[in-house]
Amino acid sequence: MTDLLTTQPAVRLADVSKVYGHGPRGLLALDRVSLSVAPGEFVCLLGASGCGKSTLLSLVAGLDRPTGGQITAPGARIAMMFQEPALFPWLTVSANVEMAMRVKGVGRQERRARAAELLETVRLGGFGRKRPHELSGGMRQRVALARALAQDADVLLMDEPFGALDAMTRDLLHDELERIWRERGLAVLFVTHNVREAVRLGDRVVLLSSRPGRVVEEFPVELARPRRTDSAEVATLAARITDRLREEVARHGR
Amino acid sequence: MAAETAVRGSGADQLAGLDALELAGTGGPGLLSRVWGRVWPMLTAVGLVLVAWQLVVLSGRWPEYVLAGPITTFQELWARLGTAEFYQALATTMRRAVTGFALAVLIGLIVGAAVSRVRILRAAFGSLITGLQTMPSIAWFPFAILLFGLTESAIQFVVILGAAPSVANGLIAGVDYTPPLLLRAGKVLGLGRLQMYRHVILPASLPSFLAGLKQGWAFAWRSLMAGELMVIIAYQASLGEQLHIARELSDSPGLIGTMIVILVIGVVIDLLFESADTALRRRWGLRQPQ
Ligand SMILES: Nc1ncnc2c1ncn2[C@@H]1O[C@H](COP(=O)(O)OP(=O)(O)O)[C@@H](O)[C@H]1O
Ligand SMILES: [Mg+2]
Numbered sequence: 001m002t003d004l005l006t007t008q009p010a011v012r013l014a015d016v017s018k019v020y021g022h023g024p025r026g027l028l029a030l031d032r033v034s035l036s037v038a039p040g041e042f043v044c045l046l047g048a049s050g051c052g053k054s055t056l057l058s059l060v061a062g063l064d065r066p067t068g069g070q071i072t073a074p075g076a077r078i079a080m081m082f083q084e085p086a087l088f089p090w091l092t093v094s095a096n097v098e099m100a101m102r103v104k105g106v107g108r109q110e111r112r113a114r115a116a117e118l119l120e121t122v123r124l125g126g127f128g129r130k131r132p133h134e135l136s137g138g139m140r141q142r143v144a145l146a147r148a149l150a151q152d153a154d155v156l157l158m159d160e161p162f163g164a165l166d167a168m169t170r171d172l173l174h175d176e177l178e179r180i181w182r183e184r185g186l187a188v189l190f191v192t193h194n195v196r197e198a199v200r201l202g203d204r205v206v207l208l209s210s211r212p213g214r215v216v217e218e219f220p221v222e223l224a225r226p227r228r229t230d231s232a233e234v235a236t237l238a239a240r241i242t243d244r245l246r247e248e249v250a251r252h253g254r
Numbered sequence: 255m256a257a258e259t260a261v262r263g264s265g266a267d268q269l270a271g272l273d274a275l276e277l278a279g280t281g282g283p284g285l286l287s288r289v290w291g292r293v294w295p296m297l298t299a300v301g302l303v304l305v306a307w308q309l310v311v312l313s314g315r316w317p318e319y320v321l322a323g324p325i326t327t328f329q330e331l332w333a334r335l336g337t338a339e340f341y342q343a344l345a346t347t348m349r350r351a352v353t354g355f356a357l358a359v360l361i362g363l364i365v366g367a368a369v370s371r372v373r374i375l376r377a378a379f380g381s382l383i384t385g386l387q388t389m390p391s392i393a394w395f396p397f398a399i400l401l402f403g404l405t406e407s408a409i410q411f412v413v414i415l416g417a418a419p420s421v422a423n424g425l426i427a428g429v430d431y432t433p434p435l436l437l438r439a440g441k442v443l444g445l446g447r448l449q450m451y452r453h454v455i456l457p458a459s460l461p462s463f464l465a466g467l468k469q470g471w472a473f474a475w476r477s478l479m480a481g482e483l484m485v486i487i488a489y490q491a492s493l494g495e496q497l498h499i500a501r502e503l504s505d506s507p508g509l510i511g512t513m514i515v516i517l518v519i520g521v522v523i524d525l526l527f528e529s530a531d532t533a534l535r536r537r538w539g540l541r542q543p544q
Contacts, residue, residue: 063441079442082438082439086436088436088453090458090538099440099445099453100443100444103444123266133540134277135276138272138276139273139276147443172265172268
């Protein structure tokens with residue numbers, strides 16, 4: 001882990017702030033957040049809802065601009081997955097996966113073949129000709145993952161991608177995501193409000209405070225992989241982090 | 255890739271199992287029973303109307319030469335269907351309808367695209383377009399006749415004015431209601447401005463655009479009939495003109511027969527739009543389970 005920190009980070013946020021609106025009625029969503037993700041590292045961003053997690057990912061993805069501070073992603077191609085699959089309903093599953101390649105001008109044959117491979121990777125081989133509405137929520141989210149992987153990105157941003165799924169599907173998808181992350185050496189910035197999910201997946205869990213969003217504390221997770229969400233080690237660390245999170249949330253009640 | 259695709263036993267199997275469970279039990283009734291399900295209520299309604307019509311005729315409130323009964327009317331209609339004049343009239347009317355509607359679609363597309371893209375145009379013309387839609391097309395005719403005389407152009411002018419605002423509005427609404435999430439997804443996938451239009455905004459606005467087309471057609475058809483009644487051009491037989499002549503000659507079966515033709519054309523074209531809409535909804539998974 002230490003050598004990861006000495007190499008150049010895949011994504012670095014330095015004192016990033018974001019204000020929505022203007023003047024006294026403006027809302028400070030992020031307050032001087034500094035954070036970096038090393039190449040190949042899996043970082044989980046944890047916080048109560050409304051603390052600015054989605055805002056932070058939007059900034060990193062370039063969907064929005066920070067009000068202050070700097071975001072650097074040297075040479076990194078960035079892919080993103082949202083909480084909803086956000087698939088294009090008028091396209092087949094395969095055409096959805098092909099979209100990033102299509103706008104880059106990759107030939108049809110090659111696109112097809114790559115999309116088929118990627119669908120295989122997310123265990124959806126043979127579903128290419130279906131339409132998104134014919135699939136279940138978990139399957140759609142896997143298509144979204146394949147579509148993101150098709151960008152050949154070095155950095156994958158994930159905004160509560162499994163939040164809407166049932167526990168069993170979510171557990172299986174954790175395994176799949178971990179496998180894909182390892183095989184591809186991706187840097188992942190994974191947002192969640194689920195503490196156990198964060199501990200299950202992350203090399204590091206970064207805790208954000210609410211209003212304004214600030215980095216409160218970072219927890220390295222040094223448990224051997226693959227982990228199980230219901231294992232005692234995960235539960236112990238999750239309990240520690242939950243306590244810290246509760247403290248943070250309670251501040252707002254006073 | 256080989257390592258990736260190698261199935262890793264339990265995890266993949268469990269996922270496949272969950273997938274299979276989730277996907278069980280789709281597929282609706284067959285085509286034939288669907289068509290029949292739509293057709294029989296219509297047939298029943300038509301039958302009821304015919305019966306009511308015959309009853310009114312039998313009541314003797316109007317003499318037969320003013321209100322013909324269904325039987326004489328359909329005999330007359332059948333006879334007309336065998337004449338060349340009928341098809342000439344039909345051809346003239348349909349030519350006007352198709353060219354007028356096509357031009358309206360073109361203009362509606364251009365105006366709609368411009369207004370949905372440019373903020374200032376939106377502020378200036380957005381409500382004007384909606385206002386135009388509420389204007390009864392017949393109110394345009396005196397003006398159109400003043401501008402163009404009793405010509406084809408006068409009719410086309412009003413048909414276009416009737417239909418184009420609906421088409422433009424359909425497109426504008428579609429562009430407006432493109433889900434922001436899909437725009438964000440497109441941006442993350444690296445789509446440029448034009449690509450976003452081509453691959454996200456236009457497809458996303460298709461259902462609304464189709465609704466605009468359908469409404470535009472209805473307006474075009476109404477405007478056209480009004481136009482053919484008001485602007486009678488010599489030696490140009492048309493359905494509207496036939497209505498006019500039938501009234502002049504107190505030809506009740508001819509009058510009602512022509513009305514039936516106009517009604518049927520309207521219904522058939524409406525059905526075409528509706529089946530396009532249904533096909534689209536099915537492809538997108540927007541169809542409500544029936
Ligand atoms: N586009 C926006 N305009 C104004 N306020 C926003 C906007 N997006 C988010 N916010 C506000 O910023 C805060 C953080 O939102 P968000 O990043 O979505 O939180 P999270 O993803 O952690 O739930 C919330 O208080 C939210 O209301
Ligand atoms: Mg969020």
